[in-house]
Amino acid sequence: MKNFHKVKKIVIASDSFKGSVSSIEVAQIAETAVHNIFPECEVLKIPVADGGEGTVDVLVSVMNGNIISCRVKGPLMEPVLARYGIIEDEKTAVIEMASASGLTLVPVEKQNPMLTSTYGTGELIKDALLRGCTNFLVGIGGSATNDAGTGMLQALGFRFLDNKGKELGGGGKILTRICSIDDSKVVPEVKQAKFTVACDVNNPFSGIDGAAYVYARQKGADEQMIHDLDIGLKNFAEVIKNQKNKDIDSVPGAGAAGGIGGGFLAFLNANLKPGIEMVLDCIGFDSLIFGADLIITGEGKLDKQTGMGKVPAGVLIAAKKKEIPVIAIGGCIEEIEDLNNAGFLAVLSLLPYPVTLRQAMNKEFTLENIKRTLEQQFRVIQQFQIK
Incomplete structure (x- = not known):
């Protein structure tokens, strides 16, 4: 990761996946994924929202x-x-x-x-x-x-x-x-x-x-x-x-x-x-992410609108100030190049194969996909970090 040093602190700060899993549930399953690959890594779970529902x-x-x-x-x-x-x-x-x-x-x-x-x-x-x-x-x-x-x-x-x-x-x-x-x-x-x-x-x-x-x-x-x-x-x-x-x-x-x-x-x-911005200011997000090696964020759908006041965009802006890389996860991904150009290190789709909307919104299915997707990403990171 950053200079390929050992990953010591990862922050999870995702919006809810509306109709499927809450922000808190995303953070909890992401923590499990981190510790399955990096057992000693500090994980800071910060549920966030954009001022709307939740x-x-x-x-x-x-x-x-x-x-x-x-x-x-x-x-x-x-x-x-x-x-x-x-x-x-x-x-x-x-x-x-x-x-x-x-x-x-x-x-x-x-x-x-x-x-x-x-x-x-x-x-x-x-x-x-x-x-x-x-x-x-x-x-x-x-x-x-x-x-x-x-x-x-x-x-x-x-x-x-x-x-x-x-x-x-x-x-x-x-x-x-x-x-x-x-x-x-x-x-x-x-x-x-x-x-x-x-x-x-x-x-x-x-x-x-x-x-x-x-x-x-x-x-x-x-x-x-x-x-x-x-x-x-x-x-x-x-x-x-x-x-x-x-x-x-x-x-x-x-x-x-x-x-x-x-x-x-x-x-x-x-x-x-x-x-x-209101939510992140309230919780003191800038201070909380100090010293992090990586931030995981996300929402149900990632597209051009993501960069216009949505949770991942707010998290990215704060992370850029401290030069912390950000990975975004989402159930549906569009305009990946635009999202990468905005500054996301990677944008990852959670769906492993074509599914119905009903299955895509299923809580257990979504949680399992979050864990699987992040574990695979962390395995790559683990391979290249300094021991």
Whole structure:
């Protein structure tokens, strides 16, 4: 490996293989593979995620935190049991928006971003605030909503008023009618809180590349709804500009997750960061990998998108700074040359022969393939290392 010296430390930092094995399970089976070939090698298992599904479990596991279950209002204001994590001396909350306001919580026939609300996400934030949390890491992928975060903000005490000073209800439909904002009843703890939001898109708040036109259709909107939602986003951005002196409409990422990125920016002074960057910063990844001879990373599919904010790309960026080689593994591999050019030492496919999708997603099959693939790679490394 590096200068062909004896391998003393290997870091395992992979994303989950969605629908198959978790990040933690990848790390565990990879450790077995390492020790089968290098019995004395130190293995550091660092489960990681990109700010989306699995982020709460990963950070709670790595940082010895706790999972909090909380009954909140779902996207259609129905009761749902959501969960979030508390880490770092019980001062940092890790929240996945999808847990309370996710598209999977709404039956297909009821998906309608004119009606769905982020209220439950706000309730999770409020619950954590009242437990003493002052730092928030929020993943906003998988939302069912296009309300620009108004529901979340309503749960925290913000009130949105029409042209007669009457308080409005919820859902994307209210955006065209917002004329003013009342923050006199906001939960006071919000003012001391710091919010970091995992955001891997650059969409502006409104317009052809904004929240409604790019994402609302997949949440149940028809063409008229998309048009109306976009008008609403423009109106809300103008109200924010006039009343709060913040122009969020063209800010990259403001359109993320139905505009909740803009809601976080305008009302909670959030910092939008790539999800994997947020996670790696939180766990102190740069320090953890110090002295490593090799890093193993991966995800279910490796292709050009891998280099755009995914876990393996974030791991590679950190490893390059310390000149640590990185091997990536995946169930499906495309554009290998591009991935090698990006800096991966090797990109390895896990499938030993053609299989059905069902078999490829089977947990035991995947775990065995990870172990086999890595053991074969380590045998090559072992042959050329200095004894």
